[in-house]
Amino acid sequence: MIHVNRSILSALAIIGLVTTSGVNAQPRTDLILGMSVEPSGLDPTAAAPVAIAQVVWQNLFEGLVTINKEGEVEPSLAESWSISEDGLTYTFDLRDNVTFQNNKAFTADTAKYTLDKILKSDSINPQKALYTPIKSISAPDPDTLVITLSSPSADLLYWLGFPAAVMIEPSSEQNNATHPIGTGPFLFSNWKKGNQVTLSKYDNYWGEKPKLDKVTFRFISDPQAQAAALSSGGVDAIPQFQAPELTSQFQSDNKFETVIGTTSMEVIAGINNNRKPFNDPRVRQALMMATDRQAIIDATNEGFGTPIGSHFSPSDAGYEDLTNVWPYDPVKAKALLAEAGYPNGFTFTMKMPTLAYAERAAEIMQAYYAMIGVTMKLESSEFPAKWVQDVFKDTNYDMSIVGHAEPMDISIYARHPYYFNYQSTDFDASIAATANTTNEADRLLGYKKSQAILAQDVPALFLYAYPKIGIWKKGLHGMWENLPVPSNDITDAFWSE
Known part of the structure; x- marks a missing residue:
């Protein structure tokens, strides 16, 4: 008979339990995300606030195409498409066996219904204007959708990837605001108003199934409370952290990963190009050289942000870094002002919207312009009501700072009228030529040319792309670094062991 000490057996049993639990430990399949x-x-498709897309775009609702984390167009519910030589006819081959989360089939008729609804005269779609080139839509068979345009629009595919163009199931339309039904990998579970929305995995999803079973979007408006929720474990991730001044505490904490990227919002100082002395491009160029972009970023966002030299964000496909066209150089700026006829400078007014980043930037710029003999008076303008009326509608201003949040909105400089009062036949021609292209490579080349024209002309002072500060627990993967579209796409998110 072999006698074994009971304490040894107990110890071995405990070791076995620990070893077994370690071997069988599974990664988490839930995620709590703060907004x-x-x-x-x-x-x-029915309201404009970006917070809607931050919950449902790509997670629950999908479009014919999508925009990936690099800002590029990719297939989604349409697996392929062709474009006619004249750029007026787009033929989409739709995926087979796609169902909505109420088990209704997605077909060309569904897609036609969705797009027709955007174009109706009584449409409340927040981006209806983007789709006005569409002349007609037909569904010759369940797997084929044909869109005919009245004029070429190289951006059509990009706009079709927007949240405003996601596919909807007609019978669920009336309840989508409170109980949305889409084709995406997650379906609506519940909404605790004032607190959170929960999505759960859709088992019949047509594509690759997500690794997460449940995602909860918690709403925390106060930046201090966001930081506290991260620290306490109340949330796992905040993809768009709103307190740059509190970011360093997470950068130095090895329990978190802090990822600094860019958004599609360009912060610029718009200039009234009709008014003297700003009708002289040399004056605008001189002010650009007198502006230290990095100093503004440091003052407004604790150093987070990307200097830009044109109206394009680094998060957008086709971006060119043109900050070297008119780099910070106050000596050359003063010389260029003298060449333009202002050796002793001049005085103008900065009409500031009541936005913290704009007010901080204006104060910095005022100091820099004083160094070259230019006096910039500061005038506060209540945002949005008074600012929109005075600056945007009446163009009663010299200069004003604001963030342009719409992705890929460089064509605003070809709008006439528009609050910049900028006139450039070269720029207008470049935008028009880009609209006529029928392939992605030519489209991006066209936008690079347009960026270069703006960088040279300086119809606005191009300051920085607004930062995306992402903070999440170590072990969470698949989150987006940049933000080409306002969203929180968590379809590729997963936890490592």
């Missing part, structure tokens, strides 16, 4: 703003509804 600053609670959406007003959950249907991105």
